[in-house]
Amino acid sequence: MIYNVTIDETEHRVELDRAAEGWRCQLDGHAVPLDAVLAQPDVLSILIEGRAYEIRREQAGADLTIWVGDHAHAAEVRDPRSLRERRQRADHDKGARQLVAPMPGKVIRFLLEENSRVEAGQGVVVVEAMKMQNEIKSPKAGVVLKLSVAEGAAVNAGDVLAIVE
Amino acid sequence: MIFDHSKHERDARAHIMFSKILIANRGEIAVRVIRACRELGIATVAVYSEVDRAALHVLKADEAYSIGPASATESYLNIDKILAVAQACGAEAIHPGYGFLSENAKFARACAQAKKKIKFIGPSAASMEIMGSKTKARQAMERAGIPFVPGTSRGAQSIDEAREAAEKLGYPVMLKAAAGGGGKGMRLVHNPRDLHAALEAAQSEAQRAFGDAEVYLEKAILNPRHIEMQILADEHGSTVYLGERECSLQRRHQKVLEEAPSMLVDPDMRRRMGEVAVRVAEAAKYCNAGTVEFLVDQKKNFYFLEMNTRLQVEHPVTELITGLDLVNLQIRIAAGEKLPFTQEAVAIRGHAVECRIYAEDPDNNYFPSPGKIAMLEAPAGPGIRLDSGVYEGWTVPIDYDPLLAKLIGYGDDRAQAIARLARALEEFFVAGIKTNVALFRRILADEAFRMGQIDTGYLERLLASHPRGKDEAKKDTADVAAIAAALFAALETPPKAGSNNGTDAADGATNWKRTARTEGLM
Numbered sequence: 001m002i003y004n005v006t007i008d009e010t011e012h013r014v015e016l017d018r019a020a021e022g023w024r025c026q027l028d029g030h031a032v033p034l035d036a037v038l039a040q041p042d043v044l045s046i047l048i049e050g051r052a053y054e055i056r057r058e059q060a061g062a063d064l065t066i067w068v069g070d071h072a073h074a075a076e077v078r079d080p081r082s083l084r085e086r087r088q089r090a091d092h093d094k095g096a097r098q099l100v101a102p103m104p105g106k107v108i109r110f111l112l113e114e115n116s117r118v119e120a121g122q123g124v125v126v127v128e129a130m131k132m133q134n135e136i137k138s139p140k141a142g143v144v145l146k147l148s149v150a151e152g153a154a155v156n157a158g159d160v161l162a163i164v165e
Numbered sequence: 166m167i168f169d170h171s172k173h174e175r176d177a178r179a180h181i182m183f184s185k186i187l188i189a190n191r192g193e194i195a196v197r198v199i200r201a202c203r204e205l206g207i208a209t210v211a212v213y214s215e216v217d218r219a220a221l222h223v224l225k226a227d228e229a230y231s232i233g234p235a236s237a238t239e240s241y242l243n244i245d246k247i248l249a250v251a252q253a254c255g256a257e258a259i260h261p262g263y264g265f266l267s268e269n270a271k272f273a274r275a276c277a278q279a280k281k282k283i284k285f286i287g288p289s290a291a292s293m294e295i296m297g298s299k300t301k302a303r304q305a306m307e308r309a310g311i312p313f314v315p316g317t318s319r320g321a322q323s324i325d326e327a328r329e330a331a332e333k334l335g336y337p338v339m340l341k342a343a344a345g346g347g348g349k350g351m352r353l354v355h356n357p358r359d360l361h362a363a364l365e366a367a368q369s370e371a372q373r374a375f376g377d378a379e380v381y382l383e384k385a386i387l388n389p390r391h392i393e394m395q396i397l398a399d400e401h402g403s404t405v406y407l408g409e410r411e412c413s414l415q416r417r418h419q420k421v422l423e424e425a426p427s428m429l430v431d432p433d434m435r436r437r438m439g440e441v442a443v444r445v446a447e448a449a450k451y452c453n454a455g456t457v458e459f460l461v462d463q464k465k466n467f468y469f470l471e472m473n474t475r476l477q478v479e480h481p482v483t484e485l486i487t488g489l490d491l492v493n494l495q496i497r498i499a500a501g502e503k504l505p506f507t508q509e510a511v512a513i514r515g516h517a518v519e520c521r522i523y524a525e526d527p528d529n530n531y532f533p534s535p536g537k538i539a540m541l542e543a544p545a546g547p548g549i550r551l552d553s554g555v556y557e558g559w560t561v562p563i564d565y566d567p568l569l570a571k572l573i574g575y576g577d578d579r580a581q582a583i584a585r586l587a588r589a590l591e592e593f594f595v596a597g598i599k600t601n602v603a604l605f606r607r608i609l610a611d612e613a614f615r616m617g618q619i620d621t622g623y624l625e626r627l628l629a630s631h632p633r634g635k636d637e638a639k640k641d642t643a644d645v646a647a648i649a650a651a652l653f654a655a656l657e658t659p660p661k662a663g664s665n666n667g668t669d670a671a672d673g674a675t676n677w678k679r680t681a682r683t684e685g686l687m
Binding site: 007008016023025034048053056057064065066068072073076077079102104129132134137157 | 524566
């Protein structure tokens with residue numbers, strides 16, 4: 001099995017084969033002597049030449065995080081044979097970006113109007129949750145295309161608040 | 166700590182201990198109080214809002230009753246509802262925890278005036294009223310000759326009055342809400358130009374947060390230390406101090422990490438601060454557990470700031486270095502027992518550091534991060550105490566303070582306490598929601614923190630600086646992460662249809678999975 005894996009924005013190619021004596025593994029063309037045991041559904045123990053790693057998987061919606069000890073790595077795994085995934089990838093970075101609510105809460109106010117210019121990192125909308133007001137910032141520079149909810153509206157995590165292009 | 170056990174037992178017999186206590190709170194503090202009650206053989210009653218039906222404090226209590234919708238004003242702040250439950254279930258006392266109704270004099274008074282009298286485990290309503298208003302407290306302390314931060318003792322009536330007071334004090338000045346707390350209604354003003362706007366902003370914030378727009382002025386002490394003194398007072402006229410807590414690590418005026426004792430305080434300063442704290446408590450005719458907060462300037466001058474008329478979030482660090490159980494003592498004092506020890510018997514041993522574990526995302530401007538806890542691995546081992554209000558599988562509701570748990574490290578000295586805490590933080594793992602655990606790893610590894618060079622501006626400075634060495638260390642584990650990510654995916658690949666080749670990689674993975682399942686590993 002071959003996987004294209006992105007870890008913290010760096011691409012890796014991982015080849016895995018189950019052999020009689022365990023896993024055969026190649027990382028970016030180099031053989032890695034690998035001993036792996038699934039300790040719990042989301043916990044792996046990996047031994048590489050005696051070095052022990054405790055690894056946990058955290059899946060939050062579409063976001064996959066691989067924890068190696070206390071280091072968190074943003075991960076994405078693709079099977080290059082899958083056409084669907086290849087197509088999705090091609091569309092990934094183009095065009096409009098959505099600002100989504102990171103947690104359930106209430107929209108307090110918008111800081112910008114539709115069609116106004118916005119810098120990357122500039123606050124667009126204020127959401128209140130757990131008695132704290134938080135600014136949701138634009139992921140890119142551009143123009144605020146649309147404010148998708150009304151001030152005062154209750155929103156859930158993942159709801160689209162605004163669109164920036 | 167030397168207890169005179171025989172004396173304590175005599176006192177215990179002379180008073181009637183409660184048989185049932187209602188805990189008017191939720192989260193880790195409700196669980197903490199339940200534990201103390203269990204140890205005293207007292208039955209516990211939990212109250213819960215709609216979203217807390219499956220909360221840990223409900224699971225752990227002997228009885229539990231619903232008190233309404235998620236909104237705190239309709240549940241945990243609903244005095245009538247809580248008192249009705251207490252009367253109906255026959256609770257003889259109420260422990261308010263911290264936050265919610267803990268500093269509400271009206272609630273304390275309502276308990277005393279209930280048809281079947283209920284003991285409020287805390288000070289009298291009158292003491293709370295003095296300390297509940299910062300301006301009233303300043304007036305009382307002025308009369309008692311307590312040193313406090315120079316400033317006005319009543320709210321500014323007009324901008325002209327504020328301007329005059331600020332000139333007299335000298336800039337920078339701090340504007341503070343009389344009813345304040347938690348940094349709300351607070352503004353630092355560096356020059357006369359900004360005073361008017363800051364005053365209006367502070368007043369409107371105070372009005373919104375506390376329903377009281379009174380704002381007064383204090384001389385700003387720049388980057389002070391925030392050090393507080395724990396006191397205990399029984400109902401027979403004895404008041405003792407139990408040493409200080411260093412609470413200078415704050416973010417937006419909210420405490421993040423606390424420790425005891427403070428590196429700054431030597432035995433002589435501790436005695437002087439302690440004696441002032443006892444005088445503060447006596448001036449307010451204070452009973453039960455309380456905390457006197459001080460600001461300490463760079464010359465080690467200390468000034469009375471305010472008194473918190475309740476158990477503090479950070480009480481465990483004092484418990485660890487004194488060997489006392491503050492909640493146990495609160496209950497016994499409320500039952501009418503005398504303090505079972507004298508000031509001379511209070512001894513400080515070792516060092517304790519506490520981290521407040523919040524559901525918030527340090528990588529994303531500390532957004533609250535409620536939601537379902539997918540995975541939770543709690544640390545343990547020597548010198549580690551975890552006071553938690555959550556469990557794996559529980560959904561942290563959006564409606565309340567995001568404090569999940571408090572992790573406390575204890576050691577013979579500060580270095581050992583920090584080493585144990587850092588080790589425990591490595592063991593602590595939470596998935597599904599974000600927590601500030603990584604922030605504590607960074608603080609504990611920071612050289613300035615380890616040297617004890619901290620003040621109330623420390624944390625903001627640390628956060629503004631770039632984390633060192635983290636990226637290099639992460640590079641080392643990135644390769645392993647890549648392999649692991651592929652392995653997790655491989656383990657989930659279903660066997661190919663029609664393939665029964667035993668050496669096929671996908672089949673191999675499935676076999677492995679099946680084996681793991683049979684062995685109860687999955």
